[in-house]
Each structure stands twice: as C-alpha cells, then as structure tokens.
Amino acid sequence: MKMKVTCIPGDGIGPEIVTEAKKVLKKVSMVFGHEIEFTDVLMGGCSIDAVGVPLTDETIEICRAADAVLMGSIGGNTSTSPWYKLDPSLRPEAGLLKLRKSLNLFANLRPAYLYPELKDACPLKEATGEKGFDMLIMRELTGGLYFGERNTKEVDGELVATDTLVYRESEIRRIAIRAFDVARKRRKSVISVDKANVLDSSRLWRKVVEEVAQDYPDVKLEHMLVDNCAMQLVKDPSQFDVVLTENMFGDILSDEASMITGSIGMLSSASLNDTSFGLYEPSHGSAPDIAGMNIANPIATILSAAMMLRYTFNLDKEADSIENAVKKVLEDGFRTVDIMPKGQEDRFTKTSCTEMGDLIAERITNC
Ligand code: NAD
Secondary structure (H helix, E strand, O other), X not given: OEEEEEEEEEOOOHHHHHHHHHHHHHHHHHHHOOEEEEEEOOOOHHHHHHHOOOOOHHHHHHHHHOOEEEEEEOOOOOOOOHHXXXXXXXXXXXXHHHHHHHOOOOEEEEEEEOOHHHHHXXXXXXHHHHHOOEEEEEEEOOOHHHOOOEEEEEEOOEEEEEEOOOOXXXXXXXXXXXXXXXXXXXXXXXXXXXXXXXXXXXXXXXXXXXXXXXXXXXXXEEEEEHHHHHHHHHHOHXXXXXXXXXXXXXXXXXXXXXXXXXXXXXXXXXXXXOOOOEEEEEOOOOOHHHOOOOOOOOHHHHHHHHHHHHHOOOOHHHHHHXXXXXXXXXXXXXXXHHHOOOOOHHHOEEOOHHHHHHHHHHOOOOO
16 A cells, blocks of 8 residues: 655654654555655744744645644743744644644544553552553544634623533534444444533434444444543543543543553544544653653654554554554563653663664564
C-alpha cells in the first residue's frame, strides 16, 4: 500500500517524538512491504515564528491532500512564551482548533490502557491495577455545549450567562456509527454515556444510539448516566470497552480515564471525520520543560501512529506489530524517565527518546 502522511512536528518535544514515530513507521513499511511518504509542515508556535500565524491555508491544503496527519504537539510555556501575549486567535492552540474544524474532525478516540508492566503507576487500589483495563473513549468533538450559542447579559440588574447545548440527530448518528465500527475491532461492547434522566439532548442521544445499535447485533450496547460513569471509572475501569459520549462529558471522562493509567507519555489519540482520513496525536502537550533534552517519552506518538495504521489504512496486523513492540520493550525493562518507578531505578534500563524509538523499531516483526 502507498501511504501519504503529512507530519506536524510542532513545538517543544513535538519534533523529537514525531521523529521516533516516523522511524517506527518506516520500519513497519519495510517489514510489511508498504510505501510511506512524509511531508512536514509547520503549525503552532513555530509557524507563528516563521510566518506570523499558527496555521496557514496552504498547510490546511497539504493536510487535506494527505491520507492522514501525524502530529507531535504544539504550544509553549503559557506563562513565559511571547506566543501567549498575542491575540487568542493568533496563539498556537488556535491553529489546532482551526485545523480540526477545517477537516471536520468530529470523532475523537482516546484509548486508556493500563500496561501490566506499568500497573504501579495506576493511582487506584492495588486490586484494580492487578486486573488491568483497556478502554477507548469515543467523544463527539464538534457539537454540544462547546459549540452552541452563548451570551452574558444583564437581566433585572444582574448578569445572566447562557450556554446552549444542541445536538442534531445526524451528529449523534455519525459518531454512534463510528463507535460501533470501532467496537467491532475490539471487544464488541459499547457503553453510551448521557444524562437522559435530565437533558432532552441526552434523551435524543439515547434514542439515536439505540437505532444505530440495530445494525450491529453482534455489539452489546448499554447506557450509563454520566455521574455513575465517573464513579465506575475509578471503581472498576475493567468493565469498559468503548465509551461513547457527547463533547463535554467526553472532555471530562477522557481526562479521568487517562489519569487512572498514571502515565501521560503513553496515551495516544485520533480525531476522525466521516472518511478514512484522521489526525493522530499524543494526548499530552508539548512539554516545553523538557524540550531538546532527548528525554521525552515517544510512546504516545508511536501508538498514535499505530492508530493511524488501524483506522485510516485498515492495516490491523501492522498496527498490532507496533503495539506488541511497545509491550515487548516494556517487558524487557526499558523506561524513559517519566515511567521509571521511583526507588526502583536499578531494576530498569533508563532510556532516551531516540533509544526508545530504536528499541521499538527493532522489535517490529510480521509474525
Ligand atoms: P504537557 O502535557 O505538555 O506537560 C505536563 C507534564 O508532563 C510536564 O511535566 C511534561 O514534561 C510531562 N510530559 C508530557 N508529555 C511527556 C512525554 N511525552 N514524555 C515525558 N514527559 C512528558 O502539559 P502542559 O505543560 O500543561 O502544556 C504545555 C504546552 O502544551 C502548552 O502550551 C499547552 O497549551 C500545550 N498543549 C498542547 C496540546 C496539543 O498540541 N494537542 C495538548 C495539551 C497541551
């Protein structure tokens, strides 16, 4: 297969971690007989420095012309970087929001997986860590409360603020279809999270999700109220496979889910539209505090590259080969500093960003 990938290394540790993900993708292409072509573009602070804006129309077009976009991370130190003295519409993050909108990326997928080798990083009870968990949060990304009309005005001598939460059937249907499709590639279970005991938008959400479920008799559907879901995530995260939810609930629950893995440097993400196109990036930021030191953990970006192979190119075996290589490297005792257990440094091999990329690439096989 020929794969055309636009890369956005971005700022901070972005260029370091994207280099390692490319290294692994090149190895996968070699081992499995594919061709991969990368085009690098600027976005975020580096684009502001080069051309005065965080994202140009030309960059959007280069992204659109590719099969997928692989991103590092954008942004700098929000207290000290001159980028944050600019108008909000010209700051690094404005580039990412504009790109997501321009490419109609409405489905956000965030897996949260507890590696057995990293179970001590899980802040939950020991028994929960022992049991492990492997879930994927499917969050609607372009509708709901964050995109509804809002205003603040004076009524009867006091300020009144209003935010509106709107969902159309079509918006719910397309994200639900995505969730059921993804569940078919996993353990065939969807838990749809809403607040149907209170909100009309949630009652519509539930109705449409049930209609979509009719087309997926092989996938089990359950509904859960969002407050209960927040509790269940810390009580027994192993019960979740695909968690389907709307924008604001997904924002909060996906951060909760990543927190219980205890290792931000390991978490990948994908944002998809209704074609096979996707934007793949780690869940963490640009870590300006460690940029240029060759100590960043590239695994979240490498796992995002695996998601790209699975969801854009439908190359499951190739995606598995990356995920297995990551497991193997952890089993073999290699750790970047962020995942090195405190007080147990003598049991593990401290590994730099580039070494971690090399070690994972070395372990890519097609069997
Ligand atoms: P951050 O995720 O960049 O860093 C939080 C902490 O985790 C830091 O101590 C950092 O060193 C560490 N860390 C993060 N990723 C790591 C990795 N791969 N390996 C080792 N350690 C890692 O969050 P922040 O400091 O709040 O934000 C820094 C910048 O990143 C800000 O400008 C923010 O706006 C931006 N940001 C960008 C994105 C994105 O591009 N999608 C997402 C979140 C934050």
